[in-house]
Amino acid sequence: xxxxxxxxxxxxxxxxxxxxxxxxxxxxxxxxxxxxxxxxxxxxxxxxxxxxxxxxxxxxxxxxxxxxxxxxxxxxxxxxxxxxxxxxxxxxxxxxxxxxxxxxxxxxxxxxxxxxxxxxxxxxxxxxxxxxxxxxxxxxxxxxxxxxxxxxxxxxxxxxxxxxxxxxxxxxxxxxxxxxxxxxxxxxxxxxxxxxxxxxxxxxxxxxxxxxxxxxxxxxxxxxxxxxxxxxxxxxxxxxxx
Amino acid sequence: xxxxxxxxxxxxxxxxxxxxxxxxxxxxxxxxxxxxxxxxxxxxxxxxxxxxxxxxxxxxxxxxxxxxxxxxxxxxxxxxxxxxxxxxxxxxxxxxxxxxxxxxxxxxxxxxxxxxxxxxxxxxxxxxxxxxxxxxxxxxxxxxxxxxxxxxxxxxxxxxxxxxxxxxxxxxxxxxxxxxxxxxxxxxxxxxxxxxxxxxxxxxxxxxxxxxxxxxxxxxxxxxxxxxxxxxxxxxxxxxxxxxxxxxxxxxxxxxxxxxxxxxxxxxxxxxxxxxxxxxxxxxxxx
Numbered sequence: 255x256x257x258x259x260x261x262x263x264x265x266x267x268x269x270x271x272x273x274x275x276x277x278x279x280x281x282x283x284x285x286x287x288x289x290x291x292x293x294x295x296x297x298x299x300x301x302x303x304x305x306x307x308x309x310x311x312x313x314x315x316x317x318x319x320x321x322x323x324x325x326x327x328x329x330x331x332x333x334x335x336x337x338x339x340x341x342x343x344x345x346x347x348x349x350x351x352x353x354x355x356x357x358x359x360x361x362x363x364x365x366x367x368x369x370x371x372x373x374x375x376x377x378x379x380x381x382x383x384x385x386x387x388x389x390x391x392x393x394x395x396x397x398x399x400x401x402x403x404x405x406x407x408x409x410x411x412x413x414x415x416x417x418x419x420x421x422x423x424x425x426x427x428x429x430x431x432x433x434x435x436x437x438x439x440x441x442x443x444x445x446x447x448x449x450x451x452x453x454x455x456x457x458x459x460x461x462x463x464x465x466x467x468x469x470x471x472x473x474x475x476x477x478x479x480x481x482x483x484x485x486x487x488x489x490x491x492x493x494x495x496x
Numbered sequence: 497x498x499x500x501x502x503x504x505x506x507x508x509x510x511x512x513x514x515x516x517x518x519x520x521x522x523x524x525x526x527x528x529x530x531x532x533x534x535x536x537x538x539x540x541x542x543x544x545x546x547x548x549x550x551x552x553x554x555x556x557x558x559x560x561x562x563x564x565x566x567x568x569x570x571x572x573x574x575x576x577x578x579x580x581x582x583x584x585x586x587x588x589x590x591x592x593x594x595x596x597x598x599x600x601x602x603x604x605x606x607x608x609x610x611x612x613x614x615x616x617x618x619x620x621x622x623x624x625x626x627x628x629x630x631x632x633x634x635x636x637x638x639x640x641x642x643x644x645x646x647x648x649x650x651x652x653x654x655x656x657x658x659x660x661x662x663x664x665x666x667x668x669x670x671x672x673x674x675x676x677x678x679x680x681x682x683x684x685x686x687x688x689x690x691x692x693x694x695x696x697x698x699x700x701x702x703x704x705x706x707x708x709x710x711x712x713x714x715x716x717x718x719x720x721x722x723x724x725x726x727x728x729x730x731x732x733x734x735x736x737x738x739x740x741x742x743x744x745x746x747x748x749x750x751x752x753x754x755x756x757x758x759x760x761x762x763x764x765x766x767x768x769x770x771x772x773x774x775x776x777x778x779x780x781x782x783x
Contacts, residue, residue, distance in 0.1 A: 302583075304585045331639075337637075375581040
């Protein structure tokens with residue numbers, strides 16, 4: 255199947271290095287301490303953060319000097335094209351929960367909040383490829399909205415390699431095409447990689463290009479998220495003054 | 497979980513007794529209701545309903561299936577509710593399952609009628625394609641994103657809005673198949689049939705706090721309830737289903753009283769919901 259047309263356009267009309275349209279909204283769940291919705295094209299996720307609060311289950315507390323970070327990923331029944339009713343806690347969800355938790359732990363300053371717990375819940379409303387990236391971006395926004403101290407914003411983006419072209423931000427069709435899929439999460443200011451996952455195989459020199467592309471994508475998302483947060487802060491300031 | 501001090505509890509109860517609730521509402525006033533349709537493009541129909549801080553999404557998906565042998569002239573409808581942990585940390589893991597099951601069965605009772613399908617808000621015989629062979633299976637999924645009380649009414653409203661947003665593709669049966677074979681069908685991509693949702697009831701939950709009962713309770717008010725009755729009422733004022741929750745018993749005469757109040761409130765709710773749904777649909781077409 256042809257994923258890049260001779261004119262250099264992808265199936266959904268994007269250029270190879272073009273990202274899907276981003277959209278974010280802060281404070282979508284009013285009861286949570288922090289929440290955000292993040293859209294990458296047709297992929298749409300909601301993240302809610304509860305905490306820092308007292309550790310609910312003392313048995314889970316391993317390290318007394320650091321905050322306990324927990325994460326749960328769930329997919330809505332209607333999120334995929336074909337309706338499937340999956341039991342909660344299947345292997346894929348558990349794996350993604352773990353990935354998100356570890357990625358977010360890297361940026362949260364857990365040593366500032368000993369004996370407390372932070373819960374991150376991500377809910378996928380629509381899945382069209384790149385859900386884990388979207389979840390991480392939504393979680394970053396939600397953590398920032400909750401006012402949890404972080405050393406940097408984590409952002410994530412995926413890139414792939416199809417028809418001998420590196421492609422940024424794969425959608426579901428491109429993702430399931432069988433080519434390589436590299437998901438990268440970075441701390442943009444500190445310039446560190448916190449998440450790196452890849453399936454299928456790639457020659458080393460091409461991998462470099464693909465990873466470079468994904469990192470560029472992360473940086474673009476980081477700029478967008480920073481803009482969103484600045485806008486949100488302006489509005490908060492305005493509301494406080496009025 | 498709602499943690500309230502003794503003073504707060506008294507304040508809520510006292511307010512309800514004096515017909516002035518903590519958010520300034522009267523006993524029979526709903527919070528402002530917002531409807532957004534077409535939020536899930538992958539579904540045949542979807543809607544998001546916000547009622548104060550309560551936020552729910554309902555989606556309708558239609559798949560071709562086979563009617564059951566007992567009712568060859570009717571389609572099938574299944575209803576599932578999921579409580580997302582984003583709404584409440586206690587819903588994490590399997591924590592939300594009990595509430596999900598309770599809500600699903602209450603909604604099923606209120607919207608889908610009895611086992612035989614009699615009294616359903618949706619005309620099940622309109623889902624049939626070829627009698628005894630092919631029918632539409634409707635999957636209604638509800639998702640609770642944020643919960644601040646009165647989930648049942650919000651979900652009922654969301655499902656009603658999602659159903660009126662639903663377009664079922666028209667199906668042409670390829671002629672010439674013999675009686676025993678499964679007929680071949682051709683699903684149209686362009687033509688859609690819309691449901692008649694005027695018969696879909698709304699749900700009004702009356703929550704009893706102290707001596708009085710209120711509509712559209714917040715979670716703080718729900719924590720003080722002794723019992724609650726959910727009544728689903730259609731446009732004609734017929735009762736389509738009822739559920740009582742909560743520990744303490746209610747006097748039968750009070751229940752009759754509640755029904756007449758619910759009847760009165762439901763008329764306003766249906767009107768409000770209809771105008772919100774048509775506004776949302778117009779909005780969706782514009783964008």
